[in-house]
Amino acid sequence: MKSKWLITGLIPLVLLMLVLGWVFKNGAGVERDPAAPIEVLNVDQIKIVPSGFELDVSNTGPESLTLSQVIVDDSVWNFSMTPDTTLNRFDDAKVTINYPWVEGDPHTILLISENGIIIEATIDAATLTPEFSWDNVLNYGFIGFYVGIVPITLGLLWYPFMKRLKKSWINAILALTVGLLLFLFFGTLFDGFEIGAEAPSVFQGNMVVIISTVLSFLLLIGFDQYQQQRQKRNGYSPLGIALLMATGIGLHNFGEGLAIGSSFALGEAALGTFLIIGFTLHNITEGIGIAAPLLNTKPKISQFVLLGTIAGAPAILGTWFGGFIFSPIWGAVFLGMGAGAILQVIFVISKMLMEDHKKNNEPFVSWMNFTGFTLGILIMYFTAFFVKF
Amino acid sequence: MSEKKISRRDILKIGTTGALGIAGSIYLNKIAPLSKVVHAEAHNHSTNHTIMHDSTKTEGYKMAERLLTEFDYGKVTKLPNGQTLREYKIAAVDKEIEIANGIKFPGWTYNGTIPGPTFRCTEGDLLRFQFSNQGSHPHSIHFHGIHPPEMDGLAPIAPGQSFTYEFEAKPYGLQLYHCHVLPLARHIHKGLYGNFIIDPKTPREPAFELNMVMNAFDLDLDGANEFYTVNGYAFAFMNHPIKVKKDELVRIYLSNLTEFDLLNSFHLHANYFTYIPTGRNDNPAQYTDTIMQCQGERGIIEVRFPYKGRYMFHAHVSEFAELGWMGFFEVE
Numbered sequence: 001m002k003s004k005w006l007i008t009g010l011i012p013l014v015l016l017m018l019v020l021g022w023v024f025k026n027g028a029g030v031e032r033d034p035a036a037p038i039e040v041l042n043v044d045q046i047k048i049v050p051s052g053f054e055l056d057v058s059n060t061g062p063e064s065l066t067l068s069q070v071i072v073d074d075s076v077w078n079f080s081m082t083p084d085t086t087l088n089r090f091d092d093a094k095v096t097i098n099y100p101w102v103e104g105d106p107h108t109i110l111l112i113s114e115n116g117i118i119i120e121a122t123i124d125a126a127t128l129t130p131e132f133s134w135d136n137v138l139n140y141g142f143i144g145f146y147v148g149i150v151p152i153t154l155g156l157l158w159y160p161f162m163k164r165l166k167k168s169w170i171n172a173i174l175a176l177t178v179g180l181l182l183f184l185f186f187g188t189l190f191d192g193f194e195i196g197a198e199a200p201s202v203f204q205g206n207m208v209v210i211i212s213t214v215l216s217f218l219l220l221i222g223f224d225q226y227q228q229q230r231q232k233r234n235g236y237s238p239l240g241i242a243l244l245m246a247t248g249i250g251l252h253n254f255g256e257g258l259a260i261g262s263s264f265a266l267g268e269a270a271l272g273t274f275l276i277i278g279f280t281l282h283n284i285t286e287g288i289g290i291a292a293p294l295l296n297t298k299p300k301i302s303q304f305v306l307l308g309t310i311a312g313a314p315a316i317l318g319t320w321f322g323g324f325i326f327s328p329i330w331g332a333v334f335l336g337m338g339a340g341a342i343l344q345v346i347f348v349i350s351k352m353l354m355e356d357h358k359k360n361n362e363p364f365v366s367w368m369n370f371t372g373f374t375l376g377i378l379i380m381y382f383t384a385f386f387v388k389f
Numbered sequence: 390m391s392e393k394k395i396s397r398r399d400i401l402k403i404g405t406t407g408a409l410g411i412a413g414s415i416y417l418n419k420i421a422p423l424s425k426v427v428h429a430e431a432h433n434h435s436t437n438h439t440i441m442h443d444s445t446k447t448e449g450y451k452m453a454e455r456l457l458t459e460f461d462y463g464k465v466t467k468l469p470n471g472q473t474l475r476e477y478k479i480a481a482v483d484k485e486i487e488i489a490n491g492i493k494f495p496g497w498t499y500n501g502t503i504p505g506p507t508f509r510c511t512e513g514d515l516l517r518f519q520f521s522n523q524g525s526h527p528h529s530i531h532f533h534g535i536h537p538p539e540m541d542g543l544a545p546i547a548p549g550q551s552f553t554y555e556f557e558a559k560p561y562g563l564q565l566y567h568c569h570v571l572p573l574a575r576h577i578h579k580g581l582y583g584n585f586i587i588d589p590k591t592p593r594e595p596a597f598e599l600n601m602v603m604n605a606f607d608l609d610l611d612g613a614n615e616f617y618t619v620n621g622y623a624f625a626f627m628n629h630p631i632k633v634k635k636d637e638l639v640r641i642y643l644s645n646l647t648e649f650d651l652l653n654s655f656h657l658h659a660n661y662f663t664y665i666p667t668g669r670n671d672n673p674a675q676y677t678d679t680i681m682q683c684q685g686e687r688g689i690i691e692v693r694f695p696y697k698g699r700y701m702f703h704a705h706v707s708e709f710a711e712l713g714w715m716g717f718f719e720v721e
Contacts, residue, residue, distance in 0.1 A: 076624070112608065116492055118609045
């Protein structure tokens, strides 16, 4: 009886193997060669070194590919390639081009395959790619510090001021937090899509962002519900919410660090100072958001330090990651996770606000809350002017 | 153009300072990690002209070398009236051509090369070109010169069909031939062209004779060429210099069939040459080291090299030169 049942499960599998075997051996009967050879070479990273360019490339097309010529700025140029000029599917290689590049100038590199397919790599403004050195680690760490730790800490310092506010004001601040989180959620998502689009198309970067967002959201909700069941309590502990929010914002800041680190590495962000001040202003509200759920409790200083570190320190990690080992697909994963975590916090705070107002028979969308929410979004929107260009 | 060139980076910097001007920027500048300036002079490159050195004799190179000195005089018979009859066989075939080391170009060719064979005859000969179209598109042969309009090659010959072009060779000079089926740019750019020499009845002074067709290839069909060559192979005579003897007369039959660019040019280093436009001795000649040709223009270059050594020649459009149209004469 049981074996029969097992066999019914196996029959489709066996048939599938037979069909696949037949197709491999005899072809699918669909005889149509592509009109032109399909070759996809992905330029993963362009490193600018004193002697020229080093490109990390990978073959993400359906067939193997041979690189035959390199043209730099309308001039055929010598190149070397390790391990080999022929790349099988998913093979990686390093292309080294000795070239007298000019600081600050744009350069265009054309990689031409045997079949005449041209892959273009552009450098917007040539500048030495930062090498891994302790000096640079420190420099990048500083950027992360200004973008992450400083604003979060400053935001948290508003805690004693906010604590003396009336309850309706506290709820309005929570609504403000929802507003700014909503802004962060979409911002993180868009950043994720932008970075995901740079990843080789075979990895479907945008889908990776969505998968990470949905999974991290569901995972956090599920984990939360499991905790509540075990501890036989209802609702959320304020510190728990603050921790969750710090985690979500931390991942978001990781993404921001990533963007800053990689644009520095690509020589695109010569506006370092301006950008850093912008991010500091932009991120100050994140500290307020994290402090908001704690207004009804008496948190310890150490807890503030913990929250600040969780939310701010990932910016440092992000700049390192973006500056030294940037990979678009991992960027997409992290930003997706950040968006999911932020969405979960929005969900939790909104629910908490709703329940609180329901208990007191007040409307949830009061004028105070609406104003707070709007202010939250607008503050984020306008301070973002400093970091978008 | 006397204004100082400002780099993009400078503009970014200027923009920043202007927009910002906030206190603290000086302090923060210290932490911006990439403010150090890298000087291009410090780079160590080999930018002499040996960078493209590659001595392998690839298929593409062999084709270019063969076209340099090979002339097709046809099958010669005498007609009863004493006139010389030359019969040529010419087939249009689709063929992949190596146009630079390792780069394949899906060409349309006459007899399997780009450019096609160099036909040669003497003024007054009767010429018969037995053309068979073995390609995938209609093609034709349009000869330059003086002939009856029905032999002008405007009528497309369908794939699988044949046609014989018959006319008397005149006037003497350097002519061309190419496909004249629409769309013209596509048919020419794909490779259907070549030189066609009609020698004068009084022979020219004996010389070491070379055939050069300047052309280019657009790989991604965006209307701009990626590679420029003579005789169809980038850097052919850069890596394998053309060997000539000191003081010997060298005669180059030079034509331009570059598509998409308005002009091509020929420049010889360390020497001067006589340029005879269209190969007509009755045209005013030039004594120079640089000439230019528009598409379809051609002429004869006559030169002697007074010293031993390597003489570079290339298009004086630097872009073309660096994209393949560059070579050497090695004088011994």
